[in-house]
Amino acid sequence: MSDPISRDDVAHVADLARLRLTDDELDHFTEQLAAVLEHARDVEALDVADVAPTAHPFELSNITRPDEVRPSLDRDEVLGQAPSTEAGQFRVPPVLGEAP
Amino acid sequence: MTDTTTTDLAAPDAGLPGGWQMVIGLEVHCELSTATKLFCGCPNQFGSEPNTNVCPVCLGLPGSLPVANDAAVTYAMRLGRALHCEVKPSVFARKNYFYPDQPKDYQISQFDQPTNIEGWLELPDGIRIGIERAHIEEDTGKTSHVGGGGRIHEAGYSLVDYNRAGVPLVEIVGKADLRTPEQARQYVAELRSIILAIEVSDAKMEEGSMRVDANVSVRKADEPYGTRCEIKNLNSLRSLVRALDYEARRQIELLEDGERVIQQTRHWDEADGRTHTLRSKEEADDYRYFAEPDLVPLDPSAETLAAIDASIPTLPADRRQALATAAGVTPVEAAMAVERGLDDLALAAIEAGANPARVMTHVEHNLAADEAVRLDAANFAGLVTMETSGELTATQAKQVLAEMVETGGEPGAIAAARGFEAMETGALESLVDEAIAADPEAWAKFCAGDAKVTGAFVGYVMKATKGQADGKAVTELLRRRAAG
Numbered sequence: 045m046s047d048p049i050s051r052d053d054v055a056h057v058a059d060l061a062r063l064r065l066t067d068d069e070l071d072h073f074t075e076q077l078a079a080v081l082e083h084a085r086d087v088e089a090l091d092v093a094d095v096a097p098t099a100h101p102f103e104l105s106n107i108t109r110p111d112e113v114r115p116s117l118d119r120d121e122v123l124g125q126a127p128s129t130e131a132g133q134f135r136v137p138p139v140l141g142e143a144p
Numbered sequence: 145m146t147d148t149t150t151t152d153l154a155a156p157d158a159g160l161p162g163g164w165q166m167v168i169g170l171e172v173h174c175e176l177s178t179a180t181k182l183f184c185g186c187p188n189q190f191g192s193e194p195n196t197n198v199c200p201v202c203l204g205l206p207g208s209l210p211v212a213n214d215a216a217v218t219y220a221m222r223l224g225r226a227l228h229c230e231v232k233p234s235v236f237a238r239k240n241y242f243y244p245d246q247p248k249d250y251q252i253s254q255f256d257q258p259t260n261i262e263g264w265l266e267l268p269d270g271i272r273i274g275i276e277r278a279h280i281e282e283d284t285g286k287t288s289h290v291g292g293g294g295r296i297h298e299a300g301y302s303l304v305d306y307n308r309a310g311v312p313l314v315e316i317v318g319k320a321d322l323r324t325p326e327q328a329r330q331y332v333a334e335l336r337s338i339i340l341a342i343e344v345s346d347a348k349m350e351e352g353s354m355r356v357d358a359n360v361s362v363r364k365a366d367e368p369y370g371t372r373c374e375i376k377n378l379n380s381l382r383s384l385v386r387a388l389d390y391e392a393r394r395q396i397e398l399l400e401d402g403e404r405v406i407q408q409t410r411h412w413d414e415a416d417g418r419t420h421t422l423r424s425k426e427e428a429d430d431y432r433y434f435a436e437p438d439l440v441p442l443d444p445s446a447e448t449l450a451a452i453d454a455s456i457p458t459l460p461a462d463r464r465q466a467l468a469t470a471a472g473v474t475p476v477e478a479a480m481a482v483e484r485g486l487d488d489l490a491l492a493a494i495e496a497g498a499n500p501a502r503v504m505t506h507v508e509h510n511l512a513a514d515e516a517v518r519l520d521a522a523n524f525a526g527l528v529t530m531e532t533s534g535e536l537t538a539t540q541a542k543q544v545l546a547e548m549v550e551t552g553g554e555p556g557a558i559a560a561a562r563g564f565e566a567m568e569t570g571a572l573e574s575l576v577d578e579a580i581a582a583d584p585e586a587w588a589k590f591c592a593g594d595a596k597v598t599g600a601f602v603g604y605v606m607k608a609t610k611g612q613a614d615g616k617a618v619t620e621l622l623r624r625r626a627a628g
Contacts, residue, residue, distance in 0.1 A: 113179055113186075133304055
């Protein structure tokens, strides 16, 4: 069986997650993630031809709430949690790049 | 539904040079006008003080859990059905990205199992534009960039307001079936009419409750699609048309110079009339979508869908068709009346026996969009009948109509109070003779076939009758005099 995940895959995923990994860490996590994926292969080996795919472990659907307003939080309390605020807003470092 | 790409059969001319053709696909975000946000009970309200409509769920605080808003789900499905989509069992998904407009570092959207798929929308001229999907997602917060003249890349810092974070959206992804900026304009206008008709959003482009992103590429006829660019920041229909035209010409210029179009997102600048690069998309976006574990699937029953279908009123395309049939015009000609909500009035008047052509003229030229409510259809029909029977001239009818709208009065009474009586043909003829005698030079030109001087004679008669004469009758008399 081929390797379940390559070192490059791990580097790519780390990049997407904004994680800066050293070479040693890359080796380490490639090994660990491979073990997780190997375990998933055990599950793949099961015959699930008669099992319907599911997006959720519970057999539930259409759980909704009525469209009724509930009180929001106090703004001072909300902004009090933030490291930096200005004019009733969260102040964040200059944003590089664009929103998707 | 694969028979929707009919645009290629009769590709309209986009006015581009050198046999180039435009290929346009639009993505429209529409904010749903629910009372609360998509996954929490915070008010869905435009214009509140920053960060006053926020709670643990829409701030993404640890331990908070989203619950889908029943009304948002219903509205999204109603919009899907109005766009002739199939409503499928659907699943929410996390779209992961790093940007402070989403405090969770992911946006709850839909990915491979969207709520609505494969629909279409019909333009007034009957061309069907395909809809790929219409999925539900939450809106993002609003970031503003401070310092560096407000430009993103030079910003000193950014401020974030999360009032909009979590507001319910439907993203309507259109197929690349549009071929001209004008078609794109019609598509957005039609989509807006539908959204307003089914009352799921106020669809205001200027307030951002309806936002349009455009994908555009160019190609020679019958060649495969070229590389596309995505244009953002289109805040009006006018911007949309201008930006598409500019962008297509920019791409053509590149290709004709032997360069290539780079797939990228570009920002429309209304002030300088150009698109500017935002970012290159050489690498495909990778949002690491996965099914949202905190929400269960949506799977509407047949009864739910039947109730949604029953809640959809007659849509603009069918209203155009109904009026067109009744008035003996084309659906394109009926479009303005429908767009302004005057079609029910026009239909009722025609049904009451009024002349369809006169009804359409009044509806198009002499009535404003909000005036139908103050006008009784039977009275309107009565007015048109007085006009066609010769009791009122076109000018008088217009004045009576204005007063009917103002006071809700009855046309006969208003005409009598104003002393309007049809002018005897004899009286009109002598006025026309007077006008001819007053300006022999113009009359010579008129007799020589110069129609431009007609206004001088009509103006004379109008002045003499204080605007009560029928301009058409005057022109007709002039023609007869000239013919000898």
